[in-house]
Amino acid sequence: NAGVTQTPKFRVLKTGQSMTLLCAQDMNHEYMYWYRQDPGMGLRLIHYSVGEGTTAKGEVPDGYNVSRLKKQNFLLGLESAAPSQTSVYFCASTSGLAGAQEETQYFGPGTRLLVL
């Protein structure tokens, strides 16, 4: 039982390049989340999903897209990377059984992204 995994662990991009971050969970969780963490800012929600095939915007969605084609995977895409997207990205999931805000969020180890 690996929990929540993220790939890659670290990536360097040039401005304008695109990439996809993959999050996978093996806990059969319904809800999945993408956050970014910047120094002094805590975690900010980018997008989230309450089930397979659904996505919704969070607090800072601009410049990102997501897809949830399979229940266990949640992909975060950067179409045209900008230096402002340099950050550490975390994926998380909850089962959704009790209502997401009643539950523990399980986090992945993070992806460190540097955009030059």
Place this chain on the structure above:
Amino acid sequence: SQQGEEDPQALSIQEGENATMNCSYKTSINNLQWYRQNSGRGLVHLILIRSNEREKHSGRLRVTLDTSKKSSSLLITASRAADTASYFCATDGYGQNFVFGPGTRLSVLP
């Protein structure tokens, strides 16, 4: 705008001392959670306290919630070097969301 905000931003104590960090929030909540983040790692859930609870314990952790003051505190007793980490409070957001504060960086010196 952030719902929760931890205080202090940073805290440095000696091993064996108690560490107290606070979280203040702006709007009414259903529950509040505390998470720990070791350097370079993901967040790990510590404890959840519901709006109708005033105090909760888990091992060396004690969490209190004062809904009239819109604040919560996390007390770590008899701290250890391994408690060195950042601590975040998370509150209800809109929809199925959580809102995290900027965190308190705790350093426990041996």
